[in-house]
Amino acid sequence: YINYRRTARINASTQGKNNINQYLYNIMSGLSLANAGGRYLCELYDFQYAASLFPDRPEAHYLISNYFSWRGYPQLGIFNANAAYKSINSILPQLTEFINNDIIKLNYIKSLWYTPNFELVEDLLLSMKQTCENDFIKLQVDEELNKIYNGK
Numbered sequence: 001y002i003n004y005r006r007t008a009r010i011n012a013s014t015q016g017k018n019n020i021n022q023y024l025y026n027i028m029s030g031l032s033l034a035n036a037g038g039r040y041l042c043e044l045y046d047f048q049y050a051a052s053l054f055p056d057r058p059e060a061h062y063l064i065s066n067y068f069s070w071r072g073y074p075q076l077g078i079f080n081a082n083a084a085y086k087s088i089n090s091i092l093p094q095l096t097e098f099i100n101n102d103i104i105k106l107n108y109i110k111s112l113w114y115t116p117n118f119e120l121v122e123d124l125l126l127s128m129k130q131t132c133e134n135d136f137i138k139l140q141v142d143e144e145l146n147k148i149y150n151g152k
Helices: 002-015 020-036 040-053 058-070 074-086 101-114 118-131 135-151
Strands: none
Touching: 020 040, 020 058, 040 058, 058 074, 058 101, 074 101, 101 118, 101 135, 118 135
16 A cells, blocks of 8 residues: 555655556555555545546546445445446556456446336346346356346
8 A cells, every 4th residue: 555655645645646657556555555555544535536537537436436335335336337337438557457348337226226127137147147248247247147037
């Protein structure tokens, strides 16, 4: 965390605040805090600051969506999942190890559970099941489909 934080500060003072490295350093700083646990507001601040630097990028919005969803604020999670989904095709290559199009799409579809449009959720999940190449994500899609089928 400290290394990412220092790098972000140095980068901001030498290259200006609105550059892609500043964005990456804040995301990595937030992820470091998330892994450490116990500093949840600092984690959220780093993700929100990154999103304010580049609001049209999906990564920070995806992480903010997860933050709120995991902490019991689904409405705030939906807003950020939608923002990430709108810019799904511009993921930075440096972050593709843990954020990809399928993960953002699944996160968006899961956020639609809180809307009354279950047919759309089912259609999107079935479409994703056919196009997804990642086995772990396919299992998650199957779990979501089972929730729909068992609820009918």
